[in-house]
Amino acid sequence: xxxxxxxxxxxxxxxxxxFSVFLTAGFPNKNNFTQLALKVLDAGADMLxxxxxxxxxxxxxxxxxxxxxxxxxxxxxLKTTFSYLKEIRRETGKPIxxxxxxxxxxxxxxxxxxxxxxxxxxxxxIIPDIPIEExxxxxxxxxxxxxxxxxxxxxxxxxxxxxxxxKSKGFIxxxxxxxxxxxxxxxxxxxxxxIKRARxxxxxxxxxxxxxxxxxxxxIQFSPHCDGVIVxxxxxxxxxxxxxxxxxxxxxxxxxxxxx
Amino acid sequence: xxxxxxxxxPDINGHFGKYGGKYVPETLITPLRELEExxxxxxxxxxxxxxxxxxxxxxxxxxxxxxxxxxxxxxxxKGKIYLKREDLCHTGAHKINNALGQILxxxxxxxxxxxxxxxxxQHGVATATxxxxxxxxxxxxxxxxxxxxxxxxxxxMKLLGAEVIPVKSGSRTLKDATNEAxxxxxxxxxxxxxxxxxxxxxxxxxMMVRDFQSVIGKETKQxxxxxxxxxxxxxxxxxxxxxxxxxxxxxxINSGVKLxxxxxxxxxxxxxxxxxxxxxGREGIFQGMKTYLLQNRxxxxxxxxxxxxxxxxxGVGPEHSFLKDEVKADYYSVTDDEAIKATxxxxxxxxxxxALESAHAIAYLEYLMPKTKKxxxxxxxxxxxxxxxxxxxKNKLGYSxx
Ligand SMILES: Cc1ncc(COP(=O)(O)O)c(C=O)c1O
Numbered sequence: 001x002x003x004x005x006x007x008x009x010x011x012x013x014x015x016x017x018x019f020s021v022f023l024t025a026g027f028p029n030k031n032n033f034t035q036l037a038l039k040v041l042d043a044g045a046d047m048l049x050x051x052x053x054x055x056x057x058x059x060x061x062x063x064x065x066x067x068x069x070x071x072x073x074x075x076x077x078l079k080t081t082f083s084y085l086k087e088i089r090r091e092t093g094k095p096i097x098x099x100x101x102x103x104x105x106x107x108x109x110x111x112x113x114x115x116x117x118x119x120x121x122x123x124x125x126i127i128p129d130i131p132i133e134e135x136x137x138x139x140x141x142x143x144x145x146x147x148x149x150x151x152x153x154x155x156x157x158x159x160x161x162x163x164x165x166x167k168s169k170g171f172i173x174x175x176x177x178x179x180x181x182x183x184x185x186x187x188x189x190x191x192x193x194x195i196k197r198a199r200x201x202x203x204x205x206x207x208x209x210x211x212x213x214x215x216x217x218x219x220i221q222f223s224p225h226c227d228g229v230i231v232x233x234x235x236x237x238x239x240x241x242x243x244x245x246x247x248x249x250x251x252x253x254x255x256x257x258x259x260x
Numbered sequence: 261x262x263x264x265x266x267x268x269x270p271d272i273n274g275h276f277g278k279y280g281g282k283y284v285p286e287t288l289i290t291p292l293r294e295l296e297e298x299x300x301x302x303x304x305x306x307x308x309x310x311x312x313x314x315x316x317x318x319x320x321x322x323x324x325x326x327x328x329x330x331x332x333x334x335x336x337x338k339g340k341i342y343l344k345r346e347d348l349c350h351t352g353a354h355k356i357n358n359a360l361g362q363i364l365x366x367x368x369x370x371x372x373x374x375x376x377x378x379x380x381x382q383h384g385v386a387t388a389t390x391x392x393x394x395x396x397x398x399x400x401x402x403x404x405x406x407x408x409x410x411x412x413x414x415x416x417m418k419l420l421g422a423e424v425i426p427v428k429s430g431s432r433t434l435k436d437a438t439n440e441a442x443x444x445x446x447x448x449x450x451x452x453x454x455x456x457x458x459x460x461x462x463x464x465x466x467m468m469v470r471d472f473q474s475v476i477g478k479e480t481k482q483x484x485x486x487x488x489x490x491x492x493x494x495x496x497x498x499x500x501x502x503x504x505x506x507x508x509x510x511x512x513i514n515s516g517v518k519l520x521x522x523x524x525x526x527x528x529x530x531x532x533x534x535x536x537x538x539x540x541g542r543e544g545i546f547q548g549m550k551t552y553l554l555q556n557r558x559x560x561x562x563x564x565x566x567x568x569x570x571x572x573x574x575g576v577g578p579e580h581s582f583l584k585d586e587v588k589a590d591y592y593s594v595t596d597d598e599a600i601k602a603t604x605x606x607x608x609x610x611x612x613x614x615a616l617e618s619a620h621a622i623a624y625l626e627y628l629m630p631k632t633k634k635x636x637x638x639x640x641x642x643x644x645x646x647x648x649x650x651x652x653x654k655n656k657l658g659y660s661x662x
Contacts, residue, residue: 055430055560056546058442059285065429077558102283102545107559129283129545133273137281155290155449164286178287179447 004047004095004123004147004170008206008227011046017223017260020047020208021253022099022232024067025084026076028239034087036246040235041092043250044257048088049126049230052081052100059128061182063233066240078108082120089121097149097170099126102138111142118145124170125149132160132167152202154178154194161201171206174198174226176213182233183212188221195225216255223260231256267513269579274463276582282462284548288442291449296464298368303471308364315360316475319393320350322357324476326483326639331609336629339493339636343612344480344508346643351386353615353644354476354504359386359455361472363394366453373452377401377441379434379500380570380617381413382644383457388422398422401440403432406569413648431563434500434573438547458501459577462548466577473507480639481511488637494628496520497641498620499538499591500570502577504643513588521580522624524566525593535564536593537576538584544575551578567596567652568616570644594623600656602626603646615644616652 002010011018021040026033037048053068053076060068085096098117105113105127117125124147130138132150139148147170152161155178165172176191177183185191191212199207209222210230219229238249269276282292302308316322325348329341346354366374374396378384384400391398400417404426407414417424430436438461445454459466459473484492495512497505499521509519526534534540537552544553546561554562554574566572583589594602599616602623607613614622621640632638646653 053560056435056439058439058547059446061443072560103553103555103561104559106543106545107555107557128285129548131282131284131286131289133282133289151286153285153287155287157290160289175287178449180443183447 001093001121001123004097005206007095008171012227017226018046018208018228019044019257019260020049020228020230021045021235022049022051022230024051024053024064024071024236025081026071026074027067027236028070030074030076033084037084037088038091039246039250040253041094043253045253046228047095047097049097049099049232050081050085052076052078052098052104054101054104057101059180061180061233063182063236067236078104078113082116085122086120095123096121097124097126098122102127102129110138110140114143114146123147126151126173132164135167149173151175152198154191158197158201161198165202165204168205171208171227172202173230174207174209175211176209176222177211179211181211185212192221192225195222199225216259219256220259229260269582270463270467274467276579277585279550279578279581280463280466281550282548283545283550284462285446287446287449288462292462292464294369295365299365299464299468302365302368312361312364316357320356320360321348322475323479323483324348326480326487328487329610332606335605335609336625338629338634339632339638341625342484342487342492342637342639343610344476344639344641346476346504346641347612347614347618347645351382351389352647353382353386354473354507355383355386355457356389357475357507358457358469358472358503359383359390362453362455363390363396366396366455367394369453371451371453373397373399373448374455375399375401375441375444375452376455376457377434377437378457379403379406379437379572380568380615381406381410381417381648382570382615384422384424385413385416385420387455388417388420391422392420399444400424401427401437401444403427403434403437405432406434406437409652410569410648411651434569435561435575442547458503459506459579460501460547460549460575466549466579469503470506470510470579473503474510476504476507476641477509477511480508484637484639490637491515491517492637492639494518494520494632494636494638495641496522496621496624496628496638498522498571498617498643499576499580500573500617502580504641506577506579508639508641509589513583519583519589520624520628521589521591522620523591523593524568524571524620525595526565526567528595529593532562533565534593535566535572535574537574538580538591539593546575549575549578552576552581552584567599567656568620570615570617571620592624592627594620598623598626600653603653612642613646614642615646616649618643
């Protein structure tokens with residue numbers, strides 16, 4: 001299995017930006033989630049982020065709050081998330097990243113989480129409520145082999161970006177606008193300015209842009225200034241009203257990939 | 261009679277032992293650091309402390325009295341009971357102590373828009389009050405369930421010019437109001453200050469709110485020395501997030517006084533309808549802090565219950581988690597019914613109708629008093645007055661006040 005950074009680099013080398021799609025485990029359905037994930041990869045996603053649900057997702061807007069709550073109602077926990085991971089990994093060599101809040105991981109056991117994530121085939125993890133201040137305490141060197149992807153936002157200073165760049169592995173997640181997931185752009189040019197600043201300050205890692213990107217138009221505007229984009233809320237929103245084959249969602253995925 | 265050993269927590273990273281910290285999304289790190297810097301530069305600044313002192317005195321009516329509860333003392337026939345009267349603060353609860361401190365910080369930070377969460381509505385009212393006084397826009401997040409059970413306070417907030425935003429997510433109580441307030445803050449950090457209402461959330465809030473609330477303990481120390489020439493043997497306070505408790509405990513930590521926090525046992529500890537976090541919770545990461553948390557096997561936060569909206573919260577301030585583990589304070593719980601009984605008892609013996617939150621502290625006397633000796637001295641923190649709870653109490657008693 002290739003590392004995430006190597007995978008992104010190879011895509012970039014053939015002139016493509018990577019496209020990462022966020023799905024909430026077990027959403028919209030518990031029974032065909034694995035098929036959904038594989039369809040998303042077939043439709044053009046280069047990477048998958050699989051969200052494991054938490055009852056109090058404070059970095060998320062209403063759409064991902066809804067998908068998390070649905071997942072919890074569907075009985076999804078880390079164990080079921082790992083079983084999806086295992087099934088998806090069997091069918092793909094593309095990077096898979098787990099994303100979720102610290103408390104379920106703390107409960108599962110941080111070391112045990114890392115060991116299981118690796119053995120079931122994850123490449124990385126994003127935990128938005130573990131900033132660098134708590135990084136060493138939380139991960140405690142138990143995440144060897146699993147990339148810990150850190151976030152930067154428009155409020156992150158250049159000095160701080162350097163420190164985060166140093167610690168982040170896999171890539172750097174650039175949050176394009178201050179807010180929760182699914183936030184609407186008030187002023188897109190400010191977001192683009194931030195992404196340019198971020199890319200300049202990040203030396204070690206590839207930069208992927210997320211939070212707020214919802215369409216091929218958004219992707220076109222951001223992609224010249226980064227190494228890839230991440231779409232979450234727009235995909236989840238599409239899944240909320242899609243047919244049983246997820247036709248609209250798959251066409252959204254291909255549309256975005258085609259412009260990258 | 262000073263603190264016997266040094267107690268200097270949190271450390272510079274906001275940790276109380278393994279608890280506390282800053283478990284927040286990256287967007288909040290910069291505003292939290294700004295807040296910390298301005299607070300640390302002002303906490304010992306003479307102009308700032310004088311301004312706060314003056315407001316506490318002339319606006320809020322501090323110092324609040326320490327009342328000797330002679331009838332309640334007679335009722336138990338054991339140790340001497342004093343009541344620290346935070347119910348007599350402007351707006352009717354200790355919450356104003358923190359709101360005044362933080363509005364001054366917001367002014368220094370140049371923020372024009374204030375947000376807050378509220379459960380019982382007391383913190384919402386306190387925040388709306390200081391916003392009115394300082395000419396700031398005020399938005400209060402409040403769970404739909406709490407809006408229904410504390411309707412009088414909702415009206416007070418509106419009258420004071422605040423906008424009350426109903427929260428429909430999750431359990432529709434204090435925890436969800438706090439989530440929404442944090443989401444608002446993440447989205448509007450450039451012009452907004454978040455006045456958190458208890459010693460919870462990410463650093464520097466637990467430290468800062470404690471410091472503002474410790475005026476309760478400082479006054480108590482002076483007042484009890486005047487009245488009794490010595491420290492009390494026990495201090496009892498209710499614990500929701502834990503701000504009134506830490507406020508009265510703080511100057512007495514490590515001084516040999518038994519510090520007792522009382523949580524809400526709701527329908528009982530053997531049901532799942534309680535919020536006795538320190539009694540039945542375990543370590544978790546929630547709303548920016550590591551602390552005791554009521555949660556299920558998978559680390560999902562529990563839906564909790566208390567008759568008192570201000571205690572209806574699955575977490576607790578990280579400093580209390582630390583004090584519990586270090587056995588510097590002890591934590592117990594009482595049920596809804598015991599709190600209602602205590603409300604009636606204090607009303608009839610002392611002519612003081614306590615808030616349902618504070619009634620939990622009073623209710624614990626049933627367990628504590630039999631163990632006391634006549635020469636023992638107790639201070640109970642009456643964190644607020646009960647006007648806001650009259651509907652709840654009326655419903656609970658079925659109107660039959662025999
Ligand atoms: C009167 C009163 N006491 C106590 C509390 C509980 O909060 P804390 O534990 O932070 O003092 C509240 C909260 O609303 C309150 O209104």
